Amino acid sequence: xxxxxxxxxxxxxxxxxxxxxxxxxxxxxxxxxxxxxxxxxxxxxxxxxxxxxxxxxxxxxxxxxxxxxxxxxxxxxxxxxxxxxxxxxxxxxxxxxxxxxxxxxxxxxxxxxxxxxxxxxxxxxxxxxxxxxxxxxxxxxxxxxxxxxxxxxxxxxxxxxxxxxxxxxxxxxxxxxxxxxxxxxxxxxxxxxxxxxxxxxxxxxxxxxxxxxxxxxxxxxxxxxxxxxxxxxxxxxxxxxxxxxxxxxxxxxxxxxxxxxxxxxxxxxxxxxxxxxxxxxxxxxxxxxxxxxxxxxxxxxxxxxxxxxxxxxxxxxxxxxxxxxxx
Numbered sequence: 001x002x003x004x005x006x007x008x009x010x011x012x013x014x015x016x017x018x019x020x021x022x023x024x025x026x027x028x029x030x031x032x033x034x035x036x037x038x039x040x041x042x043x044x045x046x047x048x049x050x051x052x053x054x055x056x057x058x059x060x061x062x063x064x065x066x067x068x069x070x071x072x073x074x075x076x077x078x079x080x081x082x083x084x085x086x087x088x089x090x091x092x093x094x095x096x097x098x099x100x101x102x103x104x105x106x107x108x109x110x111x112x113x114x115x116x117x118x119x120x121x122x123x124x125x126x127x128x129x130x131x132x133x134x135x136x137x138x139x140x141x142x143x144x145x146x147x148x149x150x151x152x153x154x155x156x157x158x159x160x161x162x163x164x165x166x167x168x169x170x171x172x173x174x175x176x177x178x179x180x181x182x183x184x185x186x187x188x189x190x191x192x193x194x195x196x197x198x199x200x201x202x203x204x205x206x207x208x209x210x211x212x213x214x215x216x217x218x219x220x221x222x223x224x225x226x227x228x229x230x231x232x233x234x235x236x237x238x239x240x241x242x243x244x245x246x247x248x249x250x251x252x253x254x255x256x257x258x259x260x261x262x263x264x265x266x267x268x269x270x271x272x273x274x275x276x277x278x279x280x281x282x283x284x285x286x287x288x289x290x291x292x293x294x295x296x297x298x299x300x301x302x303x304x305x306x307x308x309x310x311x312x313x314x315x316x317x318x319x320x321x322x323x324x325x326x327x
Contacts (some may be wrong), residue, residue, distance in 0.1 A: 031063075033092075034092055036093070038056050038096060040069050040070060042071070042077060042162065044071040046212055047211035051289070073189045075109060077100060078101065080101075088261070089120075089263035091268035094260050095119070103311035104167050104315050107315065118261075119260065121305045123257060123300070124255055126295055128295065130171045130208065130228040131209070134204060142245060143226050150179070156184075159203070160185075161187055161208075162191040163187055168208055191209070194208065195222075209293075210293045211235075217239065224239040225239075225245065226247070228253060273300065
């Protein structure tokens, strides 16, 4: 290549690189240019609704635009995630995701999208154990009592969950299989209406995330039989694990994360990730979450994707073992 042409070529390369860098910087600097919507996949008023609003608070303070939570319940959270996949990929529409919506729903619903592939993960927000609680008037006081009641009263036990397709539903099925019991499963559109019916005595028992039930457990409105984590929850130290209560080896937990539509520019994803991770690390925010039963996490986008893919494979094996059927 002649020296003059080589010089022109190299100058062009430097110019392109410079323009690319400038474009990336401009994208990051301009974002956000308007309020941000966080689509929430469950019914308003549940514990994860509070988590979404706290994350919205973090984003609002860090980025200077209001982050508004918009509840879109339905189909175990699938409705909200599908809306997010169709939203403009500019970072102004986000969605609260969970181990249930990302890794369980593909085995329960004929989805028109692929959760892991069609969303851009931002960060894992928090982890949470599940807990089985009963109305105080229900005769079972321990896990052993609960199993005995189910076996001696076939078809009588009404056992609620927060929605078909949620990880609570899968945890419920896994527990029933491990315990060798059957029950009348009663699905709700969220943990809040399920809890209302449990407190009113319309259902006997409920499997829910621990954060949703911590207040009811501490006040005695419900009786907790066990938590699903390997060790006891720091927020519920008096509640035994399933293993301690007699169901050896039964361990599972859930997580919640934040995501954006596929194609959202990486500088925008990184800006959101930085805001969320730093916000979750603040002592006051950590205390608020821990007191509410959550374990704050804060991860890289790549770590969030890896966790979702790992759980998708793991729950696929479980779905086959317990013969989950798509709706």
